[in-house]
Every structure is written in C-alpha cells, then in structure tokens.
Amino acid sequence: MANASATKGERTRAAILDHAVDLASVEGLEGLTIGRLASDLGMSKSGLFRHFGSKQDLQLATVGAARARFVAMVIEPATAAPDGAPRLRAMAEHYLDYLHSFPGGCFWGATASEFDDRPGPVRDAIAASLDAWMAELVRQATAAGIADPDRYAFELYAVVMAANARWRLTGDRRTFDLARAALARLEAELPG
Amino acid sequence: MANASATKGERTRAAILDHAVDLASVEGLEGLTIGRLASDLGMSKSGLFRHFGSKQDLQLATVGAARARFVAMVIEPATAAPDGAPRLRAMAEHYLDYLHSFPGGCFWGATASEFDDRPGPVRDAIAASLDAWMAELVRQATAAGIADPDRYAFELYAVVMAANARWRLTGDRRTFDLARAALARLEAELPG
DNA sequence: AATATAAAAGCACGAACGTTCGTATTCAAT
DNA sequence: ATTGAATACGAACGTTCGTGCTTTTATATT
Numbered sequence: 001m002a003n004a005s006a007t008k009g010e011r012t013r014a015a016i017l018d019h020a021v022d023l024a025s026v027e028g029l030e031g032l033t034i035g036r037l038a039s040d041l042g043m044s045k046s047g048l049f050r051h052f053g054s055k056q057d058l059q060l061a062t063v064g065a066a067r068a069r070f071v072a073m074v075i076e077p078a079t080a081a082p083d084g085a086p087r088l089r090a091m092a093e094h095y096l097d098y099l100h101s102f103p104g105g106c107f108w109g110a111t112a113s114e115f116d117d118r119p120g121p122v123r124d125a126i127a128a129s130l131d132a133w134m135a136e137l138v139r140q141a142t143a144a145g146i147a148d149p150d151r152y153a154f155e156l157y158a159v160v161m162a163a164n165a166r167w168r169l170t171g172d173r174r175t176f177d178l179a180r181a182a183l184a185r186l187e188a189e190l191p192g
Numbered sequence: 193m194a195n196a197s198a199t200k201g202e203r204t205r206a207a208i209l210d211h212a213v214d215l216a217s218v219e220g221l222e223g224l225t226i227g228r229l230a231s232d233l234g235m236s237k238s239g240l241f242r243h244f245g246s247k248q249d250l251q252l253a254t255v256g257a258a259r260a261r262f263v264a265m266v267i268e269p270a271t272a273a274p275d276g277a278p279r280l281r282a283m284a285e286h287y288l289d290y291l292h293s294f295p296g297g298c299f300w301g302a303t304a305s306e307f308d309d310r311p312g313p314v315r316d317a318i319a320a321s322l323d324a325w326m327a328e329l330v331r332q333a334t335a336a337g338i339a340d341p342d343r344y345a346f347e348l349y350a351v352v353m354a355a356n357a358r359w360r361l362t363g364d365r366r367t368f369d370l371a372r373a374a375l376a377r378l379e380a381e382l383p384g
Numbered sequence: 385a386a387t388a389t390a391a392a393a394g395c396a397c398g399a400a401c402g403t404t405c406g407t408a409t410t411c412a413a414t
Numbered sequence: 415a416t417t418g419a420a421t422a423c424g425a426a427c428g429t430t431c432g433t434g435c436t437t438t439t440a441t442a443t444t
Contacts, residue, residue: 007390007441007442012391012392026309027309028306030223031222033430033431033432034431034432034433035430035431035432043392043393044392044393044394045393045432045433046392046393046394046395046433046434046435047391047392047393048392049432049433049434050391050392051391053433054432054433055431055432055433104308104309105305105308105309109305110305110306112357112360112361113297113301113302113305113306113357113360114220114302114305114306116296116297116357116360116361117218117219117296117297117360126361127361127362130361131362134358148373150370151370151373151374154354154358154367154370154371154374155351155374155377157354157358158350158351158353158354158355158374159347159350161350161353161354161357162346162349162350162353162354163350165304165305165308165353166326166346166349168304168305168308168309169304169308169318169319169322170319170323175346178342178343178346179346181340181343182343182346182347182350185347199420200410200411200420200421201420201421204421204422225400225401225402226401226402226403227400227401227402235422235423236422236423236424237402237403237423237424238403238404238405238422238423238424238425239421239422239423240422241402241403241404242421242422243421246402246403247401247402247403
C-alpha cells in the first residue's frame, strides 16, 4: 500500500506497479503492454508512460514491486519465528500461500523463464531477486543444522516452483497436496 | 531426422520444426516469429508460412516436434531398462541430459509458463504432453513399489524443472550437482 | 483566489508482426 | 518436350507495439 501522504504522482505510480505485477504474472513482462496496462487502470497510454520513460524502466520497476510483495508476504511474516528450523517452516508455508496472490500464478515462475535468455538489466534484476531468496533459504537451512544447505534450499525451491507450474497447467488444487507431502519430507530432515 | 524418402516439402517442414523447437526454447512460442525463423533458415516468410497456414498451426506443430524429441531422448532410450526402479533411474539420467539439447534450456519450462494463462489448443497440447510424461513417471514409480507414486513423480519432475530454471538463470553448472544430490535422495527411496 | 508546477491526455510516428496475393521456379509424370 | 502441381518468393496489407510532441487539466503553494 502506498504511503497516504505521498504525492499524487507517487500514488498513481504505485497503483500502476501493483497492477503491473499482477498483469505480468499472466502475460509475462514482455507481454505486459503499456496500452493494456493503461486501459485496465482507466488512463491513457501517454499518461502512464510518463511515469517511467521507457518500457524497460517499467519492467524494472515492476520487478522491484514484485520483490517488495514477496518480502512482505513471505519473508516478513516469518521473522516472528526464530532462525533455523522454525523460520524455515514458517517461510515454506507462506511461500505456498504466496502463489495465490497472483491472478496468473507466481510472478517469478513466469518471468524467470521468459528472461533467462534475454541479457540486460531486467534479467539481472530477476536473477538478483531469486539469488537473494535462495541465499536466505541457504542461511536458514544452515542455521537449522542441515548438512548440505545448498541442496536443501534447492529442493525447497523446486517443490514450490513445481507446485506453481503444475497447478497453473492442470488447474488441479490437489497439486498442493503433493507439494505439502514433499515439503513434509523436507521437514522430516530438520533436527529436533 | 526426417525420412530421406520424404518429399521435398516434408523435408523442409521437418527442418523448419527442428529449428522452431530450438528457437522456441530461447524466445518462447509467441516470441518465435515467422520472420526470424525464415531468415534463420534462409527462406522467405511467405515460403515458410505456406507450410502451416497460421502461426497457431506452426506453434502446434512445434509442440509436436518437441514432444517427439523428448520421446526420442528420454523415454525411448530408457526402454532398455525393465519397468520400475531401473527404468526410473534411466529416465532420470536421460532427463537431465535432455536439458542440454536446447540452446535456451528446456522447451517445456519455457513454454508451459508462457501458455498456462492462454486458453486454446496450444496450451492444451503443452498440457497434454506434460500430463503424459507425469503419467509415465507415476506408472514407473508404481511399478517400482513406491507407496505414494504421485508424490514421487511430482518430486522427480520438480527437481529437473528447478535444475533447468536455476541453471538458465545463474549459468552455474553446479546446479546439476544439487539436482543429482536431490535425485539421489529420491533413488534412496526405491526398494532393492 | 492566483499562479506555478505536476499529471494526464491527444495525436502521430516508425517498426515489427501475422497474413494475403500474385508470380516465379522446381520437379515429376506423361 | 510439355504440362500440372508443388514449392518458394517479393511486395503489400492492416494491426499493434513503444515512444515523442504538444496541449489540456488537475494539484498545491503563496
């Protein structure tokens, strides 16, 4: 939510980006067109465009907004739990719920595969966000006393990513049951 | 490889599709443009277009060619091993190697997330191919005596899919070490 | 209330896309 | 050698995209 004391331009910009994240989860960051975004928000292409100056800037700002949403929905709420195993459990649960905050499934699932072969700042921003998340997972797995934290973080990421992919393609919510069963197997690795 | 006794049109069509699969692994099935495909193959847009009649038909044919490649590289070679655990091991190994047969990473990883929110025959074809693969994994996991074959198939798919995604984004081949470690944990579940 | 500034709109452009159409070339069968 | 079909080409179309320029409207400060 944008700061209420922000200027009108800042509030508009925040509203644009909030919708841009949702739209990109459906259409991708390239399929996210300025015209579509403008008409969805009831404004003109040029009026919206003025806030960014280029489509690439819009894409970069959208990646930033998506990252902010991820932090707010997955990382922040889990800070209540102490480092290590409890934090890992809390993050994994929020991680799965987070997938439902998009109309088109996980923003990162859609955009990472879209930009992995498109060198440039947008790709770099996506990669940096995901690297930061992986690093956080490794940190917590280490704190939890896991012997091979890199492998553990990789598996946890893999399960959630696949849950998103299979769910979006089949429409079958039972996919999440499979994902939870897989996560339970990972939790069983945690000491204590 | 196209049948050598095929007509010229059939050979051209096969060559187009072979390149289309590679190109789609980089640009996606929508980013796969007819002009780019034609110039890569040294032919005219209209000459290429004639073989399909619409872009959607080209996309559908490309999905079919990708599926044929998957069968030839992952499923076929593993049929030497008997059903159950040996077959699962063989398929998993070929599955990882298969990722390197594309210039832009796994065709399915790129196209599934691209089309999961685009209803239509292309989406249906992609979903059907992946469903068939999941069904094969479940079948072999069942034959191997796994208690929850759906969960097992899901995890195996998740590991390879995540290996592809992380590898494409980081460029780090050590990702495959993590994937192999994860696959080893799955193999450890197999009886015998 | 007047005025300066920020925000949004209107309009038009050049490029790229899928697609169509008419024509040229290749190839096989007579 | 002649014909007819299969294959390919080149130019053009209508549309959509990102972007720039100019004008109008809304906001905020004195």
